[in-house]
Amino acid sequence: MAVVYARRDGRTALELRGKEMRLSDMTAFDGSSWYAQGQTAVMASIHGPTVAKNDEYDTCIVQVRVQHAGVLAPAAGGAEKVLYEERKLEVLTRTDALALGSLLESTLNAVFIRERFPRCVLVVDVVVVRDDGSLPAVALNAVMSALLDAGLPCRTTMAAVCVAVVTHDGGADSTSGPTQDRHSSVDGSSSAGSVYEYLLDPTSAEESLGVGYAAPAPSAAEKAVVTGASSVATSSAVPMPLRGRNAAQSVQDQHRCVSIGVFAFSNPACGGGLLAQLVRSVGSGSAGMRGPGVPVQAYAEMVALAERASAVLFEFFRQCNVAE
Amino acid sequence: MSLAPNTGSVELKAYSAHASRLLARGERIDKRAFDECRLPAIVREERVGGAAVAGGTDGSLQSPASSNMASAYTVSDGKSLAAVMYTDAYGTCIQCTVQGLLGPPRPEHPAAGRLNVHVEAPFVEHLSGGGTSTNYRSFQYMIASGNADLPLRQLEGHIGTVLDGCFDLSQLSIYEGEACWALNVSVLLLSFDGGLRAGSLHAALAALHKLHLPRTRLPNGDVIEGRQVQLSCMPVACTFGFLAGAQVRLVADTTAIEEHIADGLITVVVDEAERIVSVHHTGRCPLLAQALTAAAQQWTAASGAMRKALYG
Numbered sequence: 335m336a337v338v339y340a341r342r343d344g345r346t347a348l349e350l351r352g353k354e355m356r357l358s359d360m361t362a363f364d365g366s367s368w369y370a371q372g373q374t375a376v377m378a379s380i381h382g383p384t385v386a387k388n389d390e391y392d393t394c395i396v397q398v399r400v401q402h403a404g405v406l407a408p409a410a411g412g413a414e415k416v417l418y419e420e421r422k423l424e425v426l427t428r429t430d431a432l433a434l435g436s437l438l439e440s441t442l443n444a445v446f447i448r449e450r451f452p453r454c455v456l457v458v459d460v461v462v463v464r465d466d467g468s469l470p471a472v473a474l475n476a477v478m479s480a481l482l483d484a485g486l487p488c489r490t491t492m493a494a495v496c497v498a499v500v501t502h503d504g505g506a507d508s509t510s511g512p513t514q515d516r517h518s519s520v521d522g523s524s525s526a527g528s529v530y531e532y533l534l535d536p537t538s539a540e541e542s543l544g545v546g547y548a549a550p551a552p553s554a555a556e557k558a559v560v561t562g563a564s565s566v567a568t569s570s571a572v573p574m575p576l577r578g579r580n581a582a583q584s585v586q587d588q589h590r591c592v593s594i595g596v597f598a599f600s601n602p603a604c605g606g607g608l609l610a611q612l613v614r615s616v617g618s619g620s621a622g623m624r625g626p627g628v629p630v631q632a633y634a635e636m637v638a639l640a641e642r643a644s645a646v647l648f649e650f651f652r653q654c655n656v657a658e
Numbered sequence: 659m660s661l662a663p664n665t666g667s668v669e670l671k672a673y674s675a676h677a678s679r680l681l682a683r684g685e686r687i688d689k690r691a692f693d694e695c696r697l698p699a700i701v702r703e704e705r706v707g708g709a710a711v712a713g714g715t716d717g718s719l720q721s722p723a724s725s726n727m728a729s730a731y732t733v734s735d736g737k738s739l740a741a742v743m744y745t746d747a748y749g750t751c752i753q754c755t756v757q758g759l760l761g762p763p764r765p766e767h768p769a770a771g772r773l774n775v776h777v778e779a780p781f782v783e784h785l786s787g788g789g790t791s792t793n794y795r796s797f798q799y800m801i802a803s804g805n806a807d808l809p810l811r812q813l814e815g816h817i818g819t820v821l822d823g824c825f826d827l828s829q830l831s832i833y834e835g836e837a838c839w840a841l842n843v844s845v846l847l848l849s850f851d852g853g854l855r856a857g858s859l860h861a862a863l864a865a866l867h868k869l870h871l872p873r874t875r876l877p878n879g880d881v882i883e884g885r886q887v888q889l890s891c892m893p894v895a896c897t898f899g900f901l902a903g904a905q906v907r908l909v910a911d912t913t914a915i916e917e918h919i920a921d922g923l924i925t926v927v928v929d930e931a932e933r934i935v936s937v938h939h940t941g942r943c944p945l946l947a948q949a950l951t952a953a954a955q956q957w958t959a960a961s962g963a964m965r966k967a968l969y970g
Contacts, residue, residue, distance in 0.1 A: 399802040413762050420774055421764070424818065427775075430801035431808060432815030432938075439803045440922075440940035490944075595937070600944040607944025613937040615823025626823035626891060627933030630954050637947040 339500050339531055339589045342539065343372075350495075350535045350643065353650055357483045363459075365484025369476035371535060373466035376473045377403075378480040383454035394451035396442045400430045402462045433470045433596070434460065437494075437610045438477055441598050444609050445478070447487045456486075467537040468496035470596040470612065475647065482656045490604035493647035495640040498536035498616075499593040499628050500543060502529055530632050532639050536594065544590030545616060591616045593628045597640040601648060608637070663852070663914030664782075670918075677915045681901060688748065688913065693956065695896060695911040696750070696853070697967045700864050701743040739841075740869050744861040751848040754861035756841055756869060760876065763831065763838040771830020771838040773821060777813045777858060779847040809854070816855050817845070817862050820893060820927055820936050825866060829887040837876055841866075852914035855925045855938070856895040860968055863893065867969055891929035893936075894964045896957045898924040900941070906949045908956065924950060926957045930965060934958075 345351070351372030360366040365380040383394050402425070410418075442458065458480070460473055474494035481488055533540055595613035600606055613633065615626035628636070665673045677687055684692070744752040763770060801811065830839035843865065845858045866889060873884040899912040899920030908924075909916055917923060922941020929935055934954055939945070 397802060397804050399800060401800050416761070417764055420772060423774070423814075426799070426801060427811050427815035428818050429815075431811035432819060435801050435803060435808060436812055436938075436940055440942075444942050444944075593934075605944060607946050608939065608950065609944050610941065611937060611939045611950070613934065614819045615935045627893075627929055627931075627935040629933055630951060630958065633934045633937070633954060634947065634951050637950065641947070 339502070339533070341533070343537070347531055347533050348639070348643070350646060351537075353647075355479055355650075355654055355656075357479060357654075357656065363484075365480045365482075365486070367476050367479035367483055368463075369472060369479055370463075371468060371472050371475075372537065373464055374468055374472045375463035376469070376476040377461040377463055378473070378476040379459045379461075380456065380480045380484045380486070381459070382456040383451040383486075384457075385453055386455040388453050388455060392449070392452050394446075394448040394454040394456055396439065396446060396448070396456045396458065398435060398438045398442065398458045398460060400434045400438075400460045400462070402430075403464075429465075429469065433612055434462075434473050437470055437474060437596070437598065437612060440610045441474060441492055442477065442481075445488050445490060445492055446481060447489055450487060465538065467539075467541050468535050468596070470494065471496040471535070471598075474596075474598050479651070479654075479656055482651075490601045491648065491651060492598050492600055492609055493644040493651070494596060494598040495643045495647065496535055496594065496596045497636045497640050497643075498533040498540055498543075498591050499595075499632060499636065500531045500533055500540070500589050501592050502531075502589055530592075530628065530635075532636060534639070534643050536591070541591060541594055541616065592626060593632075593636070595633075595636050595640070597637060597644075599641055599644040602645070606641075611637075663918050665915070673915060674919050678919050681909070681916070681919070686909070686913075687915065690911075692908065693910045693960065695960070695964060696746045696748050697963060698744050698746045698750070698857075698860060700968060700970075701745065702740075702864065739871065740865045742861055742865040744857060744864060748851060750850050750853075750857055752850065752857050752861040753846040753848060754858075754865040755844045755846070756865050757844070758871065759840045759842070760832075760837060760874065761840045763835060767827070768835035769831050770827035772840040773818075773825065773827060773830070773843065774841070775814045775817045775821070775843045775845070775862065777810045777817070777845045777847065779810060781848065813845070813854060813858050816925070816936075816938065817843070817859050820859055820895075821862065821866070823935055824863075824889050824891045824893055824929070826887075826890055829885075830871070832876070832882055839871060850914075852912050852917050853897050856897050856911070859893075859895045859927070860964075863889065864968055867892075891931065891933075891935070892965055892969050893927045893929045894957075894961045894968060895925060895927040895936075896961070896964070898926065898953045898957075900924060900945065900949060900953075902943050902945075906945065908949070908953055910956070910960075924953050926954050928954070928958050928961055932958050 341347070354370045356368040358366060359368055360379055363379040363381050366378065368375065368377045388395055438458070438460065446456065458477060460477060462469065462473070471494035474492065478492050482491070593613060593615055595611060597611045598609040600609055663670070680687060686692070738755045739758045740756040742754045744750065744754065761772065764772065801808065830841065832838055843862050845861055847854065847858065850857060869887050871885055871887060873882065875881050896910060897912050899909040899916050900922050901907045901909065902921040909920065912920060912923065921943050922939065922945060925936070925938040926934065927936040937950070937954065939950060
């Protein structure tokens with residue numbers, strides 16, 4: 335029997351966190367916005383369009399810069415410094431360059447009417463104040479608010495929504511072993527047995543749900559090397575003891591986040607459609623679990639759910655009198 | 659989005675117009691069909707133990723042809739655990755080298771190892787400009803769309819994001835909280851014509867497939883036996899360019915000039931169980947969800963040949 339995942343902050347599965355928007359706080363810029371959903375906050379400021387040296391002389395070039403607030407350099411050396419540099423590079427490449435940089439640049443080029451400002455440059459500074467999940471969606475909404483605050487002409491407004499897919503490792507998983515999952519190319523029974531829940535606007539804890547790397551037991555690892563796949567099945571079937579966890583956490587421990595998607599939608603009044611998206615698999619990639627990713631039907635349901643949730647954000651923009 | 663196409667002495671606008679006219683007529687410059695992908699040839703060299711193992715054992719585990727071909731490009735310090743060259747019939751050459759070190763695990767994940775991805779393109783002309791060259795490891799470095807090396811950082815993020823889902827980092831753990839393997843995956847883009855997200859990801863996945871960690875000794879004298887690590891699934895990627903119009907047309911496995919003139923790019927990564935591992939879509943105009951689902955289904959149906967060529 336599938337246990338419905340109870341969110342820790344009391345929200346239902348299809349509920350967004352509280353939204354807060356502050357415009358024109360920074361008077362030195364042409365447009366600025368501070369946008370937060372729950373504990374995730376992003377500050378965006380826009381300078382321009384200003385006349386500058388430009389290779390594309392017939393359009394305006396959009397430059398996006400991404401920074402993180404409150405990041406300090408480490409004072410330590412040795413292995414701790416190496417670990418800090420690795421973590422910084424991981425945030426730099428996966429979050430800043432891939433999730434924020436490519437989505438922001440692509441959507442800004444699509445939304446902002448660049449042909450009206452030839453030989454100009456528009457500089458967009460994005461500062462991540464705090465990250466508690468759904469960061470690309472909050473950053474896209476913040477930049478959209480800053481564009482409207484600057485009064486720049488846009489083809490459409492856009493709203494971005496994050497969707498997380500959570501599955502339950504219950505009885506259906508224990509019947510099919512990891513050996514079958516690894517070797518069979520098309521496992522119809524495990525695909526049919528998957529039950530997916532869709533969480534809107536996930537927090538950091540929900541995004542990393544189930545990503546706990548189990549320590550490999552040395553004896554099981556040695557036996558696995560010697561005897562092969564059967565020992566791997568035997569060792570992974572041993573249940574892990576719950577050390578000092580309460581009942582709610584033990585229920586949450588069986589849930590696993592398998593996929594996270596951020597979708598940027600165009601305004602339905604201007605035609606609708608998807609402007610940009612990034613879907614990624616989450617998990618430790620363990621051979622004991624079912625493989626990562628979601629089927630095409632679940633992916634289509636993610637897009638449909640995010641599209642319905644973007645209407646809430648369009649309504650929020652309308653209520654704040656920044657967009658029609 | 660991607661690195662700019664290198665058109666040689668032809669002006670980029672003229673070449674773009676020529677490619678646009680061909681695509682409007684349903685043709686491509688390299689005569690491929692719209693749904694045809696470039697199949698790779700993987701040259702693989704795997705070492706067991708590196709310099710620590712005796713020469714006789716090392717020689718007997720590799721075929722002479724593979725060793726001679728790949729050793730010219732492999733780092734000769736003997737520390738690489740795997741070296742893979744990803745080539746196809748259209749001139750693509752991407753080399754991926756995996757090196758392993760011992761180190762402490764991260765404090766937030768004590769039972770997991772460490773995996774770092776680095777992408778370099780030493781022969782791209784506009785990336786090696788002195789004025790725009792920046793040290794991405796410095797403290798003041800930030801992600802900006804004006805950076806010349808932003809596509810390389812995005813490729814690193816894409817490879818790392820996909821590897822998060824299909825490579826179990828607990829395989830690299832030796833002692834929980836004390837010691838683990840730190841793998842450095844270096845992807846070297848030697849020659850390419852578009853399709854970098856798929857090509858660089860394929861090179862990294864081919865190098866990590868059936869990787870063998872050697873027998874080693876920790877500084878405290880413990881001897882750790884060698885073991886084989888593997889991917890939990892076998893993902894394959896494809897980049898589609900879509901051309902907007904009355905009906906959206908998908909161009910599979912785009913070249914550089916097609917990426918430049920397309921209205922958007924969709925990179926789909928699927929695994930052997932027909933699950934979607936990753937989707938990355940950017941574009942100049944909105945796209946309905948049916949077109950994205952069609953791209954995912956098209957690549958799910960056609961990914962068998964690529965998976966066979968990649969993983970053997």
